[in-house]
Amino acid sequence: xxxxxxxxxxxxxxxxxxxxxxxxxxxxxxxxxxxxxxxxxxxxxxxxxxxxxxxxxxxxxxxxxxxxxxxxxxxxxxxxxxxxxxxxxxxxxxxxxxxxxxxxxxxxxxxxxxxxxxxxxxxxxxxxxxxxxxxxxxxxxxxxxxxxxxxxxxxxxxxxxxxxxxxxxxxxxxxxxxxxxxxxxxxxxxxxxxxxxxxxxxxxxxxxxxxxxxxxxxxxxxxxxxxxxxxxxxxxxxxxxxxxxxxxxxxxxxxxxx
Ligand SMILES: NC(=O)c1ccc[n+]([C@@H]2O[C@H](COP(=O)([O-])OP(=O)(O)OC[C@H]3O[C@@H](n4cnc5c(N)ncnc54)[C@H](O)[C@@H]3O)[C@@H](O)[C@H]2O)c1
Numbered sequence: 001x002x003x004x005x006x007x008x009x010x011x012x013x014x015x016x017x018x019x020x021x022x023x024x025x026x027x028x029x030x031x032x033x034x035x036x037x038x039x040x041x042x043x044x045x046x047x048x049x050x051x052x053x054x055x056x057x058x059x060x061x062x063x064x065x066x067x068x069x070x071x072x073x074x075x076x077x078x079x080x081x082x083x084x085x086x087x088x089x090x091x092x093x094x095x096x097x098x099x100x101x102x103x104x105x106x107x108x109x110x111x112x113x114x115x116x117x118x119x120x121x122x123x124x125x126x127x128x129x130x131x132x133x134x135x136x137x138x139x140x141x142x143x144x145x146x147x148x149x150x151x152x153x154x155x156x157x158x159x160x161x162x163x164x165x166x167x168x169x170x171x172x173x174x175x176x177x178x179x180x181x182x183x184x185x186x187x188x189x190x191x192x193x194x195x196x197x198x199x200x201x202x203x204x205x206x207x208x209x210x211x212x213x214x215x216x217x218x219x220x221x222x223x224x225x226x227x228x229x230x231x232x233x234x235x236x237x238x239x240x241x242x243x244x245x246x247x248x249x250x251x252x253x254x255x256x257x258x
Contacts, residue, residue: 003238003239003240004083004138004142004144004145004237004238004239004240005138005238006028006031006032006033006083006084006237006238007031007032007033008032008033008034008080008081009032009033009034009080009081009082009083009084009144010033010034010035010036010076010077010079010080010081010082010083010084011028011033011034011035011036011076011082011083011084011085011086012035012036012038012072012073012076012082012084012085012086012124012128013025013028013035013036013037013038013085013086013088014038014039014063014072014086014087014088014089014120014124015038015039015063015087015088015089015090015149016035016036016037016038016039016045016048016056016058016086016088017037017039017041017044017045017047017048017058018039018041018044018199018200019088019197019199019200019201019226020088020149020194020197020199020226020229020230021037021039021086021088021089022048022226023226023227023229023230024086024088024229024230024233025037025048025052025056026227026230027227027230027231027233027234028084028086028230028233028234028237029052029055029056031234031237031238033084033237034055034056034057034079034080035055035056035057036056036057036058036059036072036075036076036079037049037056037057037058037059038058038059038061038063038068038069038072038076038089038124039058039060039061039089040060040061040062040063040089041060042058042060045058045059045060046058046060057075057079059071059072059075062120063087063089063116063119063120063121063123063124064115064116064119064120064123065123066123066127069120069123069124069127070127072124073085073124073127073128073130073131074131076128076131077131077134081135081136082128082131082132082135082144083132083135083143083144083145084144084145084146084147084237085124085125085128085129085132085144085145085146085147086146086147086149086233087120087121087124087125087146087147087148087149087171088149089116089120089124090116090117090120090149090167091113091116091117092113092164092201093109093112093113093163093164094160094161094164095109095110095160095162095163096159096160096162097162105162105163109163110162110163110166113163113164113166113167114163114166114167114170116167117164117167117168117170117171118166118167118170118171118174121148121149121171121174122174125146125148125174125178125189128146129146129178129182129185129187132144132146132185132187133185133187137186138186140240141186142186142187142188142240143185143186143187144186144187144188145187145188145189145190145236145237146178146182146187146188146189146190147189147190147191147192147233147236147237148171148174148175148189148190148191148192149171149191149192149194150168150169150171150172150191150192150193150246151164151165151168151193151194152193152194152195152248152250152253152254152255153165153168153255154168154169154171154172154193154246155172155193155248156254156255157169157255158255158256158257158258159257159258160258168193171191172191172193172246175189175190175191175244175246176244179243179244180244183243188240188242188243188244189243189244190236190242190243190244190245190246190247191245191246191247192229192232192233192236192246192247192249193246193247193248193249193250194224194229194249194250195217195224195248195249195250195251195253195255196213196214196216196217196223196224196250196253197223197224197225197226197229198210198223198224198225198226199226202223210223216253216256217250217251217252217253218251218252218253218254219251219252220251221251222251224249224250224251228249229249232247232249
């Protein structure tokens with residue numbers, strides 16, 4: 001089967017110090033990939049890198065800062081042939097169009113969420129693609145792959161998800177033009193839209209509430225395990241025919257209005 005052999009290549013994983021990004025790093029490392037974690041939580045990134053025993057390195061920085069992004073991409077490119085970029089850095093926000101007191105949604109949190117989730121993905125995708133473009137193509141012309149993280153909220157935005165859904169919808173919208181732009185370079189672009197995953201993002205919820213959320217999933221009736229996200233990234237990296245696709249990874253859930 002024609003597939004991209006990731007063994008010995010380098011990857012940048014944003015948000016790689018926690019949750020879905022961390023699971024991605026674990027999976028890619030098991031495939032022989034040298035990962036650079038790019039995360040704003042320096043202490044977590046450092047702890048994780050030392051746990052990985054030198055198989056992973058990290059750059060502390062913010063995806064909203066283009067210079068930090070360039071630094072992280074340069075680091076990843078210096079670790080080996082950079083062929084993989086996975087964007088997992090992201091944050092949530094709850095706020096309605098009109099608040100309970102009829103005041104309008106503040107612009108600043110809306111902008112902040114677009115800045116981190118959407119512009120952060122843009123920053124790293126563009127800079128990583130530029131570095132991947134400089135690598136030698138593989139036998140079939142492939143140079144690499146970019147995986148972005150949206151959310152089922154891009155399609156099933158719930159009450160209070162105005163800012164979050166807009167940012168994730170933007171990530172879905174960027175995918176096809178990005179895949180088309182990068183096709184001449186042999187770089188694929190795919191997007192994962194996760195449902196409900198048991199990561200620190202949901203960690204503040206008490207266990208009974210997590211279980212209740214799990215029961216709302218079609219099948220299996222539980223939250224997603226971050227390792228399942230890592231598995232999908234591994235498959236998206238390896239399977240060269242998968243391009244310009246958004247995959248819901250959600251146990252079949254369709255989010256209700258609230
Ligand atoms: N967990 C879920 O159920 C779920 C569902 C759908 C989508 N997602 C998306 O998946 C992605 C990962 O989520 P997670 O659940 O693993 O969250 P998480 O909080 O466990 O991990 C996110 C990581 O991103 C880092 N980060 C946040 N903002 C950053 C910035 N500006 N610059 C650099 N690093 C930054 C954090 O420090 C953290 O380590 C997010 O984009 C999230 O929106 C998660």
